[in-house]
Amino acid sequence: xxxxxxxxxxxxxxxxxxxxxxxxxxxxxxxxxxGVFTGSVDNSVTIIDxxxxxxxxxxxxxxxxxxxxxxxxxxxxxPLDKIDGVQNYSKLIMSPxxxxxxxxxxxxxxxxxxxxTGVGGPWSMASGNIDDLRQNGTIIVDQSIEAKFGKQLTxxxxxxxxxxxxxxxxxxxxxxxxxxxxxxSYENAxxxxxxxxxxPKITEDMANYALVNVKPNYDPLKVSKEISTMNGTxxxxxxxxxxxxxxWLIFDSGAAMGLAIGAGVGWVIxxxxxxxxxxxxxxxxxxxxGTLKAIGASKKDVYKILLEQVFVSVTLGYTIGVICSFIAxxxxxxxxLLPINIGSDTLILAFFLTLILSILxxxxxxxxxNKVDPAIVFRV
Amino acid sequence: MTEVVIDVKNxxxxxxxxxxxxxxxxxxxxxxxxxxxxxxxxxxxxxxxTLLSMIGCIMxxxxxxxxxxxxxxxxxxxxxxxxxxxxxxxxxxxxFNLLRDLTVQENVEIALNLNGIKGKEARERARDVLxxxxxxxxxTFLPADLSGGEKQRVSIARAMVNSPKIxxxxxxxxxxxxxxxxxxxxxxxxxAKEHEASxxxxxxxxRIESIADKxxxxxxxxxxMERRVSS
Numbered sequence: 018x019x020x021x022x023x024x025x026x027x028x029x030x031x032x033x034x035x036x037x038x039x040x041x042x043x044x045x046x047x048x049x050x051x052g053v054f055t056g057s058v059d060n061s062v063t064i065i066d067x068x069x070x071x072x073x074x075x076x077x078x079x080x081x082x083x084x085x086x087x088x089x090x091x092x093x094x095x096p097l098d099k100i101d102g103v104q105n106y107s108k109l110i111m112s113p114x115x116x117x118x119x120x121x122x123x124x125x126x127x128x129x130x131x132x133x134t135g136v137g138g139p140w141s142m143a144s145g146n147i148d149d150l151r152q153n154g155t156i157i158v159d160q161s162i163e164a165k166f167g168k169q170l171t172x173x174x175x176x177x178x179x180x181x182x183x184x185x186x187x188x189x190x191x192x193x194x195x196x197x198x199x200x201x202s203y204e205n206a207x208x209x210x211x212x213x214x215x216x217p218k219i220t221e222d223m224a225n226y227a228l229v230n231v232k233p234n235y236d237p238l239k240v241s242k243e244i245s246t247m248n249g250t251x252x253x254x255x256x257x258x259x260x261x262x263x264x265w266l267i268f269d270s271g272a273a274m275g276l277a278i279g280a281g282v283g284w285v286i287x288x289x290x291x292x293x294x295x296x297x298x299x300x301x302x303x304x305x306x307g308t309l310k311a312i313g314a315s316k317k318d319v320y321k322i323l324l325e326q327v328f329v330s331v332t333l334g335y336t337i338g339v340i341c342s343f344i345a346x347x348x349x350x351x352x353x354l355l356p357i358n359i360g361s362d363t364l365i366l367a368f369f370l371t372l373i374l375s376i377l378x379x380x381x382x383x384x385x386x387n388k389v390d391p392a393i394v395f396r397v
Numbered sequence: 398m399t400e401v402v403i404d405v406k407n408x409x410x411x412x413x414x415x416x417x418x419x420x421x422x423x424x425x426x427x428x429x430x431x432x433x434x435x436x437x438x439x440x441x442x443x444x445x446x447t448l449l450s451m452i453g454c455i456m457x458x459x460x461x462x463x464x465x466x467x468x469x470x471x472x473x474x475x476x477x478x479x480x481x482x483x484x485x486x487x488x489x490x491x492x493f494n495l496l497r498d499l500t501v502q503e504n505v506e507i508a509l510n511l512n513g514i515k516g517k518e519a520r521e522r523a524r525d526v527l528x529x530x531x532x533x534x535x536x537t538f539l540p541a542d543l544s545g546g547e548k549q550r551v552s553i554a555r556a557m558v559n560s561p562k563i564x565x566x567x568x569x570x571x572x573x574x575x576x577x578x579x580x581x582x583x584x585x586x587x588x589a590k591e592h593e594a595s596x597x598x599x600x601x602x603x604r605i606e607s608i609a610d611k612x613x614x615x616x617x618x619x620x621x622m623e624r625r626v627s628s
Contacts, residue, residue, distance in 0.1 A: 019507050024498035308494040311455060312555070313483025313511050315476070391455050391482075394490050395446045395567055 021309075022325035025298050032294070033330075039290040040334025041341055044367060046283035048342035049349070051363045054276040056356030058266050060192045064111075064128070065259045067140035070228035071237040073258040074106070074244055075251050081261040082226075084269065091222025093249045100243050102235035107131035108224035110206050113196060116158075117176035118166050125162070126193040127177065129206020136228045139200050145171050145186020150202050157186040159197035161354055177201075178209045195354050287371050291330050292378025295323060299382040306386045307393035319386050327375045335368050401464075402562055402595035403429035403452055408461035410447055410618075421447040422458070423618040431562075432593040434586055434608055438601060439615035445599040446567055448615065452597060453486055453565045454478040466562050483511055487556030487594070489585070491568035493548040495540040495555075502527060502536040505554045512559050526554045530584065546577035550584065557588050564589055564596040570605055582608045 026033050061083055065073070074094070076087040089108075097106050110129040115122050130137030132150055139147060143160050150157060156177060163170055170184040177199060191198040201209065203224075229252070231240045237254045244252035253261065267273045299306070306319060346357040410422040421444045429435050439445050450456040451463055454470050463470050466485050470478065482488075495504045505523035509515070514522065527536060530550045540548055549569060556564055566585060570578030582598075582605035589596040598605070606612060606626070614622040 019499060019503045019510055021496065021499070021507070024496075024503075028498045304494070305496050308490075308496065309507075309511075310479075311453075311482065311494075312488055312508055313479055313486075315479050315483075318511060392450050394455075394488070394494050395450060 020325065022322045023329060025302060025322075026294075026326055026329055032297075036290055036294040036330055037334040037337055040287045040331065040371070041337030043283045043287035043290065044335060044338025044371065045342045045345060047280045047287075047367055048338065048359050048363065049345060049357065050276045050279035050283070051367070052342070052346055052357035052359040053355060054273060054280075055360055055363060056358035057194055057272070058263055059358050060194050060356045061266050062259050062262050063190070063192060064137070064198075065255060065262065068109075068137050068228055068255070069230075070107070070136050070255060071231045072229035072241045072244065073253050073255060074227035074229060075253070075258075077249050077251055079251060080253065081258060081265045083262055084265045087225050089224045089227060089250065091224075093247070094224065094227050096247050097227065097229065097244065100240065100247075102231045102240040102243070104230045104232045105134055106227045106229045107134040107136040108203055109137040109226045109228055110203060110210065110224050111193075112206075112210050112225075114178040114199075114209060116162070116178075116199065118162070118168070118170070119175075121166060123162065123165060124196055125158075125177075125199045126196040127156075127199045127201060127206055127209060129201055129203040129209075132202050134230075136230065139186070139188035139191060141189040141191070143187040143189045145184075147186065149185035150200065150205075152183070152185070154180070154182050154205065155185045155201065156182045156205075157188050157200040158184055159191045159199070160187050160189050161192065161197045162199075163187060164351065165197075165354060180209060182209075192354075192356060195356060197354060284367075284370055284374060287331075287334065288374030288378050291327055291334075291371075291375035292381060294330060295326050295375075295379045296382045296385070298326065299323070299385055303385070303389055304393060307389045307391055310389060310391040311394040316387060320383060323379050323383055323386070324376065327379045328372070331368070331372050331375050335371060338367075339364060400431040401428045402431050402433075402466055403597065404462075404464040405448075405452065406462045406464075408448070408451060408458045408463060410444070410451060410456065411459045421618050422451070424461070425615070425618070425620045426461075427613055427620065427623060429595045429597060429611075431595055432590060433610045434589050434596045434598065435611045435613060436606060436609035437597060437599045437613045437615055438603060438606075440601060443615045444618040445601075445615055447618075449565055449567055449597060449599045452563075453488060454481045484559065485562050487559065487561040487564045489549070489552050489556050489564070489566035489569045491571040493540070493545075493552045493572075495548060495551055497540055500537050500539060501532060501543070501551050504540065504551055505558050508555045508558050523554070523558055526558045527551070530554050544577075545573050546581060549573060549577075549581045553581070553584055553588060557592060557594070560592055561594060564592075564594040566596070566598040566600075568600055568602070569598060570600065570602045575604060578602060578604060 076089055079085050079087040097103055108131055112127055113124055114127050116125050139157050149155055158170055174181045174183050231237050241252040241254050349355055350357055406426050408422055408425050412419045412421055437445050451458050458471055502523050505527055506519045509519040509522055532550055570581055586608040609626050612624045
């Protein structure tokens with residue numbers, strides 16, 4: 018079938034190029050904001066996903082890893098050994114610190130974990146050996162730190178919170194929000210945090226969280242309820258604290274609202290661009306639509322033309338948007354360590370939402386064409 | 398017995414504004430037989446085009462009755478009127494009304510597409526009609542690159558490609574010089590006779606009277622004269 022829609026759009030190539038570039042640019046805004054949002058949410062629960070703990074014990078009143086800080090004095094955790102079903106528990110302390118790599122500074126999240134259980138430690142190694150953390154003053158750094166400085170760091174000495182530390186390995190995909198993670202032993206982390214005075218409350222035996230593994234055939238939920246009865250603690254099964262953490266970031270932090278507004282604005286701009294273009298193309302061709310109606314085009318035929326115009330514009334604009342977004346995301350991640358995760362669900366949602374908004378916008382043009390009197394063909 | 402394809406009976410058309418009512422067509426009746434070419438002559442403002450619009454299912458009469466191909470069009474739904482225009486009627490306009498971004502062949506193909514004929518069949522049929530009308534060398538041209546006579550040939554091809562029973566032409570020679578006008582007039586007649594299409598041509602160009610089987614003269618919305626032309 019002869020595509021009047023495509024002929025109409027491509028007739029003025031410059032205008033069409035501006036249109037699809039505008040749609041693409043708006044969708045870049047959508048993809049990057051959505052990508053930052055998804056990336057932040059994913060990164061915030063990465064540690065939970067990889068600790069292999071059954072239960073997270075927190076300070077009383079703390080139900081996630083982001084909202085309020087959790088501090089557990091050592092004596093608070095002593096009754097854990099006596100709780101029926103607890104196989105073992107590992108203390109985890111974490112705090113942001115600055116590292117100095119050959120004169121360049123970077124903020125990182127330091128995790129101090131129990132080396133004997135391994136719970137809370139690196140889950141994927143790019144190089145090096147986790148067991149080397151048993152040596153005093155050693156750390157494992159995330160791969161993104163090497164990427165950021167463009168240097169291989171294994172074997173090098175870098176400053177963490179002002180204290181020289183030897184890098185004994187490099188981990189993969191270990192980030193906390195925008196911060197790359199540095200792993201070290203629980204004991205070494207205590208020294209690092211004490212030295213920087215980042216959190217003076219952290220003293221010997223204290224932890225931010227205790228990660229519990231339950232004995233076989235015990236229900237983690239029941240054990241967590243039992244732990245919650247301990248003085249000064251709350252306890253959550255892993256899936257629950259994961260959900261709580263995501264929920265806080267998405268609904269309570271306010272960050273989600275800002276990102277949602279950014280994405281929404283992008284979508285609306287894209288739809289307005291499509292609407293304006295389709296409307297302009299339609300207005301220019303009112304006599305032609307009159308001719309089509311006179312020679313027998315039905316309302317359905319006219320809608321088909323308008324919808325095809327929308328579909329072609331959105332599809333091409335979307336393609337440009339996707340390609341540019343991935344290029345931009347790669348550049349942003351490399352230069353800022355900002356987590357950007359543009360997932361397939363975001364891509365699918367963005368396409369259909371842009372299409373639907375643009376189709377709604379094209380109804381303005383459809384109304385205009387519907388009002389065209391086919392008798393217009395007799396006016397010279 | 399001859400078959401009446403267009404039957405106009407006591408048709409009246411009024412255009413009303415808030416303050417005034419204008420009678421554009423007043424009690425007009427006539428018939429057009431199968432394959433007959435009827436010329437409606439008359440000065441500007443006499444109601445010729447309004448009458449043609451009503452026969453072509455584009456306008457509806459205020460009163461009276463029009464039957465096209467045996468079907469009463471007055472009172473038909475909008476959907477049925479659209480179908481009538483698509484399937485039974487071919488239009489030729491004074492300003493050609495070709496779609497500017499479509500090639501010559503595509504302009505003809507689109508009429509087939511609207512009628513559900515697509516792809517290779519549509520392309521071949523459009524091509525054949527255009528070649529028949531002497532447009533073989535212009536199939537890929539855009540309308541802007543054609544002369545007035547060529548544009549009107551494309552317009553005739555578009556009107557005839559669905560083999561309609563009725564061909565309606567509004568001032569088809571209005572934008573053409575006399576020689577080209579004569580050629581286009583003859584083309585209309587040839588097409589009408591070949592396809593046995595009942596043809597109504599509205600014009601004030603009496604140089605093409607020779608193509609008519611019957612001539613109607615309209616003035617002030619009223620039929621003043623009906624004359625059969627002997628062949």
